Amino acid sequence: MLRLDGVSKIYRAGPFGGRELRAVSGVGFEVNAGEVVSLIGESGSGKSTIGRMVLRLASVTEGTITFDGEDVSAIRSPKAYYRQVQGVFQDPFSGFNPIFAADRVFEMIRREYFPRVSRAAWRERVESALAGVRLDPGQVLGRYPHQLSGGQLQRMLIARALLLDIRLLVADEIISMLDASTRVDVLNLLADLRSRGLGVLFVTHDLSLGTYVSDRTVVLRRGRIAEMGPTERVFGDPLHPYTRTLLDSVPRLHVKWAERRDEERAGRTVCPFHDRAPGTPVRGDLAEPEKDHHVACAGPGACPAAEEPEFRQPSAKERV
Amino acid sequence: MSLTVTDLRVHYRTPRGEVRALDGVTFTVADGEIMGLAGESGSGKSTLGTSLVRLDGRMRHVGGTVELDGVPLPVADSAAMDRFRFRAVSVIPQYSMSALNPTRKIGKMVAELLASRGERPDRAELERRLALVGLPPDVLGRYPIELSGGMKQRVVMVVSTLLNPSLLIADEVTSALDVSSQKAVAGMLLGLRDEGLVTSMIMVTHDISLVYQIADTIAVMYAGRLAEKAPADVIVTAPRHPYTRLLISSLPEVGVRQAERRLDGIPGTPPSLLDPPEGCRFRDRCPLAFDRCAERPPFAEVAPGHSVACWKAV
């Protein structure tokens, strides 16, 4: 359904765009209907930029993003695209215009997409969308954003997307500002949407959240894919040292860091993926040592043959 | 006994009335203990952390006492507390990245700080401590703007422990960091205690899995009160308070898949602390609630080092 091929994002910084900054480099993966793909990376990995490019909020510098085979950058009517592809972002409070009632996000959808639907019929639709995200309409309609909790607001934004005929949802760190006791409910909601045939691109820095809902995982490091494949393969048998470092650093309940040291040492030390053996199926720069499990060269330190490409994530000011 | 907090009550002044951010909190922290203080936003965990060091203008001490190494801390009196800050109790603030004066070189700032406490800087000791958190000695000659966010945070860690405080409060120091740096910073906090630079520590956080990694004990707050305090392993494996139990079971771990094991959150929301209900604050969301919960449960010791505020656990 959604397909990225060799996608790069280059920001031009400095006076009149003199310097180039690469935020994303040659990224390719797919999101199919009824599938949750998590895009995992630390800050500056380019994960949010990818989400923004899919949503056409940032332009693609190189490569193509296609939705049902159509180039997303070349779409003439973004409105028709947004009918099928929607996004929810990290900070639920920032998603609402603070001077208007929160339910204005629904009204905006009606105004732009369903101007002929009567108010009464629309209210029914809104209420059923709210029921779909387990919100009580009486508690949220007509209230201002600052009167609602982050969890309520985040669910309203998901309900907003559900009012359209969406097929793909880009969920950019939608959990990270929510409290622990409500996080898992929003994750379950994403999983329920998947069972209704929706594709979800779940952008997160949190490995445990990523593994909980996703079918496939893409691990990003410094704008490039380090490893990707079925979630249980990527986290069950990580091939890239970076994936292993991430897995090793993530704090877990029941297991303390100190007790995991031995596991860590058992990992591979040489990089088998720098010089790809002839005949190894390859996608982009990635080797495919087992079916559908792709991995990049481990990079300098772990791989003697590798050179670190120059990389710096642009600051917010440089992204203009 | 290093720290003894008894029935501490601190209110926040807001335009709509007083928010009872801390409503009767009692606990102790032993010498050498690292206590994790976990809770959701609005539970009062940060208020508890800051009220042990400095009440800001909107906070009002309503009642209760704090005693550190047998000496009562005048938490209500900011001027009197000045004698204790840095020396007895110190804090690494949540936004330590912006806690440094941008116009002063790090070394000069440290010297000024020490001078204000009547101390002389010991260059060799300072460099040793910088090395402990992985900083080269030349940061002393640099301005804060020349350091990365992580480096600034480590500078603040060194500065706040320079006078070997008895109690260090680390307020959400890891929440803005990536997983790999989280681990490093948590390791440094552990190092501060192991090297004897601080006697005991309270680590305020919303992330139980993280605090479990380094804490000896974990205290869980809910709606301005302590729900449970126990050794870290007990909190994670055998919690007694229904809130702790539900909270722990709602946390996804690496490897847990929704398709195989569906976790559930806690329905409902915490009560408003502007006008909190009588009795147990968790009553409305609690699956075990019964008549007696209308009465406030005591924070009672159910096993050595394990206290719970729940009628069902007594």
Add this chain to the structure above:
Amino acid sequence: MTGVRNALRVALRNGKLVAGLAVVLALLLTALVVPATIAYGPNEYVGPAAAPPSAEYWFGTTTFGQDVFAQFAYGLRATFLVGLLGGGLAAVIGMAVGFTAGYRGGLVDEILNMITNIVLVLPALVVLLIVNAYLGVRDVGVQALFIGLTSWPWAARAIRAQTLSLRSRDFVDLARLSGMRTPGIIVREIAPNMSSYLFMTFILLFGGSILIAASLDFIGLGPSQGVSLGLMLNNAARWSALHLGMWWWFVPPGAGITAVVGSLYVVNVGLDEVFNPKLREM
């Protein structure tokens, strides 16, 4: 729209807004209605010289026997006009430049910024002097035009900065994801967030225009016909009204300027409370 009615109800309950509007409207009414009821022109010598306020001449007369009240009413009219036209023009240019530069960013922003900075550093008064010397300013409209064309840059910069910070908020992205186009987003999402700020900008431009006009009048570059509050002050100063104890000559125009600008400021504070739902509850 219940939202509008709601806002109106809150607005009418706001004392500052109502009081400020009342003063502005009273002055505006004076400027619009009073001149029609006076049989003579403002500069005609109709009464006794240097007479203090009386039942016949409410604000007294000047050294030459002109009616100060008539001058005040006519002057108020000119003052409102120069403020409205000059401030309005500057606000329109400032908003167009500020919104475009802030929202579009990139090269557009850099070019607009450059133009803004050039106009900003031009010594406006000198330009007005030169323009005036060559073209001549004979009525309030032309004066307002020149003032408007030179006083917009700081407004553009302020609006650009506000737009820049609002543009990065998620609700702007969500508006784009709802299929809204750029002008719609600026008008419906960004501008309402800074409506009190825009109004404040307009008030300052309005007041600024009035003050620039008064300065120009003072150095003899004002409209050659008619009167303005600035011209009245200037005349009062020139004919030593202060030393002669003729307070009725300079107090009305001074108070008039202060009342117009001051009450608009009070309106602005009130509007801030109406627009900001968080302040509303306090």
